[in-house]
Amino acid sequence: MHLLGGKMKGGGGIGEMGSSISPLVSFTLGAAMATVCVLFFMSASPGRSLVDIAAWSHNNGTAAQHHQRHLSLPNVTAAAAKAAAAPAPAPAVPSPYGDLEEVLKRAATADRTVIMTQINAAWTKPGSLLDLFFESFRTGEGGVAKLLDHLVIVTMDPAAYEQCQVVHPHCYFLRTSNGVDYRSEKMFMSKDYLEMMWGRNKFQQTIVELGYNFLFTDVDVMWFRDPFKHISMGADIAISSDVFIGDPYSLGNFPNGGFLFVRSCPKTIEFYRHWQEGRYRFYGKHEQDVFNLIKHEMTDSIGISIQFLDTTYISGFCQLSKDLNKICTLHANCCVGLGAKLHDLRNVLDVWRNYTGAPVQEKRAGRFQWKLPGICIH
Structure with a gap:
């Protein structure tokens, strides 16, 4: 201090x-x-x-x-x-087709091929077409039953979807917004029938755009043997025939869209776009008729290869194969009405069960024939 x-x-x-x-x-x-x-x-x-x-x-x-x-x-x-x-991740946009890709992925083969059929509630009731469809696979030959592992059942209403889930692992509910009640049977060429057929066609276009090949089969097609053996590797589209004239690549054959193989590629995607446009170009026609009307211009303009399937193997009531040793599938085409289809297809399965239970020599002898005439089969 x-x-x-x-x-x-x-x-x-x-x-x-x-x-x-x-x-x-x-x-x-x-x-x-x-x-x-x-x-x-x-x-x-x-x-x-x-x-x-x-x-x-x-x-x-x-x-x-x-x-x-x-x-x-x-x-x-x-x-x-x-x-x-960093920006926040964009919210996931739900697919307009819901779980479709998941179902396709589960069912597809290694080369991204699926088998598809389409049903509504009227066809899923006990004893109806879906039961007969499954029975044909189970009683078929050559391991055809294994193909059910690759089958996607497209359902058109909630009741059909619920029933499908009880009997099959690969079910998809195709929700529609056109106001049509798909639970009941649709009469051939009615307004609701045409809506259903063109909606089916649009859905098939989606499948090829997603990169999957498909073999579409109506549920009134009985599967006895593997039909893929008769589909050419060079075909972009392979379609069954109401009338087959002998040459699988002749455009003179008359097609039936109830059994249809489509390979996913730019040509088939383009074909489906023109096919859908044909609904308005040829107003009032169903998709099968429009296919027949555009097949010439499509082969010329985009070079698409169309195979028409031989009715000896891929058959139907329109042009019936009577050789049970060769037939792979049988379609209840040229037949109107659920009751008529059920009657004739039950008889078909009765004959087929007898055939498969017979000795090989008896089969080869060609002694088994369909019950003719039926309501539609002749």
Whole structure:
């Protein structure tokens, strides 16, 4: 105190006092300035965090050492800054076809081929067409029953979907917005029938656009043997025939869309676009007639290859194969009405069961024939 008082008395004044306490003041001011600088730096760099402040305010080491220590810390701030800067992921847009791709993936073969059929509630009741359809696979020859593993059943109403899930693993509910009640039978060429057929056609277009090949089969087709053996690898489209004239590549054959193989490729996608447009070009026609009307221009304009399937193997009531040793499928075409189809197909399955239970020599002798005439079969 004496020393301090002497200096004050001697007129050293403020200047001398400042000289005596400058280390303390310098330290305090230096720390304060450093803190201010850091806070300013933080405000200018919102990506920085408290980790940076700890590195900068540590009172040991040089500025370079502090900087090096900051770089060696886990890069939490960089990750946080990146996350903050990244845009939020876009919300998932639900597919208009729901779980379709999942169902297709489960059912498809290694080369992305599925078998498809389409049903409504009227066809799923016990003893109705779906039961007969399954029975034909189970009593078929040559491992045809294994093809059910690749069958997708497209249902048109909730009741059909519910029943399908009871009997089959690959069911898909095709929701429609055209106001048609698909639960009941649709009479041939009625307005609802045409809506259903063209809706089916549009759905098939979706399948090829998704990159899947498909073999579509009406549920009133009985499967006895593997039909894929009769589909040419060179065909873009293979379609059954109401009338087959002998040459599978002649456009003079009359097609039936109830049994149809389509290979997914640019040509078939283009074909389906023109096919859909034909609904309005040829107003009032169903999809099978429009196919017949555009087949010439499509082979000329896009070079699509169409195979018409021989009715000896891929047969129907329109042109019946009577050789049970060769037949693969039998379609209740040229037959109107659910009751008539059920009557004749039950008789078909009765004959087929007798055939499969007979000795090989008896089969080869060709002694088995369909029950003729039926309501439609002749």
